[in-house]
Amino acid sequence: MMTLTGMAARSAWNRRYNLLLMIVAIALSTALLLGVERLRHQVRTGFAQAISGTDLIVGARTSPVQLTLSTVFHLGGVTHGMSWASAQRIADHPLVAWTIPVSLGDSHRGFPVLATSEDYFRHFRYGDRRALALADGRPFGAVFETVLGAEVARRLGYRVGDRIVLSHGEPAHGDDDHHADHADKPFVVTGILAPTGTPVDRTVHIRLDGMEAIHLDWQAGAPVPGMSIPPALVGKFQLTPAHITGVLVGLKLRSRVFALQREIDEDPHEALMAVLPGVALDALWQIVGVGEKSLLGMSALIGVVGLAGLVSSILAALGERRRELAILRAVGARPIDLLILLASEGFVLMLAGTLAGYLLLTGLSLAGAPWLEARLGVALPVAWPRPSELPLLGAILAAGAIASLLPGWRAYRLSLSDGLTPHT
Template identity: 45%
Template structure:
C-alpha cells in the first residue's frame, strides 16, 4: 500500500505527462467500449422489436429487405400484396391471427402504418410484451389515429389534436391529404421500437385518403369526409402481413405454401432466421470495428510505455535516492508497475465515464434517427472482461520500464551521467 501511495505522489509530481497518458488510455478505452456497447445494444434493440410473430409475408423479395421495411420501417417494399391473397392466407387452417400492414405515407417525418384493430391485440415486442396505451383507446372511427410515444413527445401532441397525413415519405404541402384530417384518439406507451415513431390509422382510412389520387398526385380538389361511405372502402392491396400460427409445428408447411403461391409472387420469412441473416451480413463490419478499436487500445498502451521509458532517465536520481534510503530493487520494480496500473486504471475509469456521458446525451438522437435503443446501463460480463484485459495489458506494459529501473543501482551515483 505504501508503494501504491508513493506511485500516486510520483504521478502527481508529473501532472502534465500523467494527464496526457491517462487521456490517451481513456480515449482508446472509450472507443473500445463504445463499439462493443453499440454493437450489443443494436442487436438487442433489433431483436426486441418483434416477438411472438411466426411469419412475415410480403411481395417477392429478400428476407432481410422484407424484415427491414415491414418491422423496422427501413426502406420500401418492392411491391404490394393483393387483398385476395391476404384473405386466402387468413383463411388457412393453421393461421390463428394476422395483422395486415400498409406503408407508404408519412406525417412530419414519421411513418404512417395502416392496419386493423388486431395490431393492438396481437403485436408483441421484447419478451412477448403487448402494446399498451398511456392515453386513449385504439382507433374506432374512420379518421381516428393512434400515435407512438415518440411522435407524441416530439410533436407535442395530445388527445383530440388533428393531424394531416402526407402522401409518400416527403411531407410537402402539395402532397398532403389536408382535405381529410385525422383526430388523435390514443397514445401508445413507449416500447423502444419503431412503434414509438409510427402513426397508426385504419386500412379503410388509407383507402379513403387516396380517393382521387393517381400516381402520387391529387386529381381535382379531393373528397370530403362527409362524402365517403366507410362500408365501401375495401383495401385493394397492402405492404405486408404479420402472421401468428396455432402451432409452431405448422410454420414450415405454411412457409412453403406461401413461397410457392401461384396467384402472385410472395415471400414468407421467419423473423428469427431473417435476424440471424442480418447479423451475418453485419458480422464482418462488427469484427472490423472491434479490431480497429483494439489497435487503438494497443496504441494508447504503447504511448504509456513510451512515456514511462522516456521519464526513466529523468528519474535516475530519484531512484538512486530511494535506494540510498533503503528501498530494495523489488521496491523500485513495484513502484513502476504501480504507476502503470494507476495510469491504466484511471484511464479505464475516465473512458467508461466518457462512454456513459456520450450515450446519455446521444441516445435520444440515435433513437429518433436510427431507431436504436442505447442505454447507459452497468457493464455486462463481456465488457468487464474487456476492461480486465486492458488493465492486465497496462500492467504488462509497465514491466519493461520496471525491469530497467530494477537494474539500475547505486553504481550510477548521486549524479546522472550524460
C-alpha cells in the same frame, strides 16, 4: 521485500495527486470502452429484436430482405403488394393464432405512415417479447384517427388532440410535397406510443380503412380533377383494401412454422412468400452491419489511447523518480526489484482505474439511461459485466500490465550513478 513495498507505498502517497489523475484517465478510458461495447451490443440486439414473437412475415414474392425492410423497418417498398383475399385466407388458417396486416405507401413530414388494424397493438412484440405501450392517449378507433411513435411526437412537437395531414408517397428528405398531400382529410392524434428503440418510434400509425379513405378521390397516384369526397361521406364507400404490403403472422404451434411456410410459398392462388424474421434480420445485418465494425474499431482505438496514456504518464513520472530509484538501489534494492516494483505499480493503477471506470459507467447508466431511451431509443442497461465483457476487462488489465513493463525495464537499465549524479 516488505521494506521495499513499504517505501513504495509511502512514495505513492507522496505522489497521490498525480496517481489519482492517472486513475481518473484510466477510468474514463475504461468507461468509454465498456460504454461503446455495450452500445454496440444494444444496437445489434435492438436490430435483431426490432420484431419478436412473430413467426412469419408474408408478402408478395420478392427478396426476403426487401420484404423485411418494408414490413419491419418501413423502408423502401415492395414492387407490388399481396391481395386482401390472401391475407384473409392466412388469417383463417387453422395453424394461425393471429395476424397483423401491414400497408405502407404514404408519409408525414419524412416519417412513414403504417396502416394496420387494432391487432397491431394487441399482438405486436419487440425486444424480449415486450408489448407496445401508450405514453399518452388511446389507440385509434375511428377512420381518421392516428397513433404516433415516440420520435415522431417528440421531433414534431405533437400532442394528443392535434391534427396532422398525411402526404402521398414514401418519405423523402423530411419534407412534405404540398402538391400531393391529403389536406382535405386530416387525422386526429389519439395516442402517442412509449419509446421502443425500434422503427415503431418513427412511424405514424393509422387504420387500414383510413388509408383507403384518403385515396378515394385519387387515381394513379394523383388527385382526380374535380372530384373531392369529404370526410363525412367516406363511410358510404367500400373501405376494405384490395392489396396490402404484407402480414405478420403468429402461430398456435411454432413447431409447425416450416410446414406453413412451405404451404404459403406454394399457394396456388397467388405468388406469395413467407419469411422467418430471425433469418431475414441476420441476412440484413450482414449488409448493414458495417456500423458494428466501426464501433469495434472505435473500441480498439480507445483501448490503445488509454494504454498509451498510461505508459506515457509512467515514463514521464520515471524522470522525476530517478533519485528515488537510485536511493532504493543504494539501500540494497536489485534492478529486478525495481522492475517488479514499477510493473506492479502500473498493474495496480490499471486495476484501480478499471474498477473506477466500471463504477463510473454504472453511475452514468443509472443517471442517463432514461434520457438515452427517451431521446435516442437506445437502452444502456445497468448490469454486472456480461460474459462477453469479461475477456475485454481481462485484456485491459493484461495490456496494462504488459505496458507497465516498459517503464520497469527502463528503471532496470538505469545505473546507480544515474540518479545520484546532478544533471546540469
